[in-house]
Amino acid sequence: QQQVKQSPQSLIVQKGGISIINCAYENTAFDYFPWYQQFPGKGPALLIAIRPDVSEKKEGRFTISFNKSAKQFSLHIMDSQPGDSATYFCAASGGGGATNKLIFGTGTLLAVQP
Amino acid sequence: ETGVTQTPRHLVMGMTNKKSLKCEQHLGHNAMYWYKQSAKKPLELMFVYNFKEQTENNSVPSRFSPECPNSSHLFLHLHTLQPEDSALYLCASSQDTLGGGDTQYFGPGTRLTVL
Numbered sequence: 001q002q003q004v005k006q007s008p009q010s011l012i013v014q015k016g017g018i019s020i021i022n023c024a025y026e027n028t029a030f031d032y033f034p035w036y037q038q039f040p041g042k043g044p045a046l047l048i049a050i051r052p053d054v055s056e057k058k059e060g061r062f063t064i065s066f067n068k069s070a071k072q073f074s075l076h077i078m079d080s081q082p083g084d085s086a087t088y089f090c091a092a093s094g095g096g097g098a099t100n101k102l103i104f105g106t107g108t109l110l111a112v113q114p
Numbered sequence: 115e116t117g118v119t120q121t122p123r124h125l126v127m128g129m130t131n132k133k134s135l136k137c138e139q140h141l142g143h144n145a146m147y148w149y150k151q152s153a154k155k156p157l158e159l160m161f162v163y164n165f166k167e168q169t170e171n172n173s174v175p176s177r178f179s180p181e182c183p184n185s186s187h188l189f190l191h192l193h194t195l196q197p198e199d200s201a202l203y204l205c206a207s208s209q210d211t212l213g214g215g216d217t218q219y220f221g222p223g224t225r226l227t228v229l
Binding site: 004009031032034036041042043044045046049051089093094101102103104105106107 | 204211223
């Protein structure tokens with residue numbers, strides 16, 4: 001019940017296209033859903049995050065869509081650029097009294113072709 | 115990335131060696147974390163410290179021994195490791211652990227290879 005399932009494992013998108021990465025969770029107590037971006041040789045960095053009181057959050061070309069009833073959330077990257085090529089991790093935390101413990105998905109390796 | 119630094123960046127050690135990983139955060143945070151990142155696996159939380167006190171040990175084998183002398187420094191002491199311990203070890207920090215949703219800031223990691 002603590003797992004976060006992420007798909008696809010890898011994704012190839014043409015420059016200018018839309019990249020979509022999906023995550024699903026089981027624990028209904030989760031109340032914070034961040035996405036992290038990791039470039040080779042670097043640690044993960046927070047990209048965008050959402051709480052379940054909204055269904056969508058947009059920051060520039062990055063959008064999180066959240067479906068509470070389906071227990072799913074997804075990352076959309078609009079107008080994908082070669083510089084977006086990285087590994088993306090979804091995560092979840094929360095549960096009343098939880099101590100900021102993040103449960104991560106397995107990651108999606110995104111390659112944006114020029 | 116300069117907010118959280120890790121040394122060394124790469125480490126190769128034999129199974130009988132003893133070595134230590136170091137993490138330092140310059141963000142004024144009170145919580146620090148150790149994660150293990152293996153290929154095609156989720157990041158695995160190992161240890162959590164909040165205000166220098168260990169608040170979580172995620173069933174980590176005793177060959178990994180953390181130390182947090184103050185809120186800015188975190189060490190991971192390694193001894194008699196196994197080849198399956200080869201991975202990227204990431205340190206992170208956050209303001210504290212008192213409630214969810216606190217952004218964790220990661221260092222670049224130490225790539226560990228156990229021969």
